[in-house]
Amino acid sequence: MPASLLDLPSELINHIIHLVLIYEDTPRPCPEPPYEYHVSWYRDSHDCLTQNAFGPKHVKYWKGQERRHKRWFSNPLALLLVNRRISQMTRWRLDRLPRSCALDVMLLGETYLLPTWISLPAPCRQIEDLTATIRIVGNSLTLNGRQHRFYPGEEGSPPLILWSFYYLLERFLEVGPLAEHRQPEPRPRLKRMPFTINRLTLNCVSCPQKYKVAPPDMSIWTWMEGSNSDTEPAGRYEGVLFLLMRPDWLARLINEYIGYLLGMDSDMALYGAMLYEYVGSIRVCIDGEVLKEYHLDRRLKDLNYTSLGDVHGDSWRQTRWLPPFAQWKKRVGCARARAGLPVLS
Template structure:
């Protein structure tokens, strides 16, 4: 980051006097630099300020508790493209190289256990065929049951506007809402990538990635004894009074998401495997980390190959291999 700041402080005449190789290095550092992540020490209201729920495209995951910034991901190339013809041409050449192994970075804040706040940090080039998507989950705040109610103990508190089905609450026999919230982020990425609002309900650009890496990060400065299972879930009401300010344990969250992903990749006649087909259609590899340490990895092509060969599964596998081949993904049929 210091190199980038130094590069940006150079005046343009000095930049153009540098050897081309060094200029390319500076250009690449600028193009791939990550934007600043949201400050998770900010208040609930400050973190959600200006964020919106996108109604389009249409998703299988129907939930209104994933809030995005109402603008497209910032691209660092414009400032370089507008300098002069020479740097314009060099920047385009560097973008073409970056596109061959393009990596996007996405930060997701889990706020008070009930809201997901995704922020795209790095989108150096627009392409639907990515090499890597780096995702981080960070935890901010803690669930406070009193926020569900107003002073008259009616369910009209600050949390109430987000409905009852949020965080780790269950409803109508389905999984905790968090399962659908995480899936909504994944599904929207597959359909429109880092785009903001789109016009067409049925937009589906079919983003693919060779590898998606998901890192669950422990909040800094929170004593271990203050961390634990979610307070927003069914069955945790009785313990809330005895756990004021308890923070969701990132290890619990990592295991929770890993279990969901495993279910999505395991054949069944249920909804979860049907939803998980987007993993088979669009990814080569899925890797999970806890604070940078790998703890789970799926080779999607191997998973698909090893699915039980019943009649219906054979037909599904044949169609999926065809899709993967068309999209440049690994095939083992």
């Protein structure tokens, strides 16, 4: 019997290293209220793209990351520090692994997003595939709160809950994998973000059996209102407040507003610009089944405005560093090419 790992055949050592590098942790269980072990970082409106404070206030990070992740910590770190031979084999394997990450995101009580990394094979600035699995855990305390977070805002702006998803994506592009414990530094958004994602997958999944999910024949409007006397008999559904949101509702809601972002619509134009600059394609899935896939290179090619400032007003005029649309589009195409993102000429 081998006395140590180094006594094993090279093929077996290589396979063990591969398994370590692709290991995915199990998603963390739902924390108990009042969630004192999770914190959100305050951001002024000029420190991030969102003009809505709901997003930064309702993305919460686990405090334990402060102790564990003082530096970039990912699957290969321990292997790289074992000895020279294991380190060389690990680096060789890393060069042949796709740069993929897996993120678990809990939508807690229809209010907070709790992101946790479950797979970080290798540190890099150009992520090949980022998969965010979105789990719906718990329900709102009141119907008024549910309506407040899920109804569209004024003049077609997104529901408040979506600003949290937008901010979570911006935070990743700003600080990268496993750096979400770093408190953001106040600064205007002038420089390019250092991270890019070739393919972003947003997978909304079904909940564990212990939760009672809204039935398939219920509409999302009934779920938000508690009843819909115009189309459904009163009292048809009981205890609507305690029914969990269906994952297909959340996926379709996210999908709808991704379309608005990519159309550079109204106050969401800045987030649309962020997607075009840093993301190759976006897939929205329901339990792993693709609902919609957006190829951003194709959308960018067909996107034409004389001036986004003229079209969208203050949301673009407030960022005077942005060039006219034609210059911006050309710059984005060059930046995508440098980052290895797909580009159509």
